[in-house]
Amino acid sequence: MEGKTRKCPYCAEEIAAEAVRCPYCRSRVAALDPARWYRDHPGRRLAGVAAAIGHAMALPVSGVRLGFVVLTFIHLIGPLLYGALWLIVPFTPQGPSLLERGLARGQDWVARLRGQDRPPSAANGADRSDLDAGAVPGGPLA
Secondary structure (H helix, E strand, O other): OOOEEEEEOOOOEEEEOOOEOOOOOOEEEEHOOHHHHHOOOOOOOOOOOOHHHHHHOOHHHHHHHHHHHHHHHOOHHHHHHHHHHHHHHHOOOOOHHHHHHHHHHHHHHHHHHOOOOOOOHHHOOOOOOOOOOOOOOOOOOO
């Protein structure tokens, strides 16, 4: 462990950056890191939601899958929770989730209907440097 450390959010002690639990207060610190919440893991099966939860919270992936099966038989909340997390958790680290991409497309569509001169996803602060500077909204490229 050469040099890479961070502070525990609970006891403020210096711990290793890749630590899942704090060795001082035994708190689980991996679940707080938003960079660990993504669905593109090698152990993913269907949509990667169980693998994302397992890796982010340092739980066995098979246990998370079993939890979704059990929740399926309790008021059918398992598939609903799985679907909601599929929309919210991004596929790649620091990437947009399906929900964010859908909302951006909806905002672009509404802006085009209103006839506003704004590039797609400008409301989200997205970098649109890939757009042609001479393109006119509603033109042949739109």
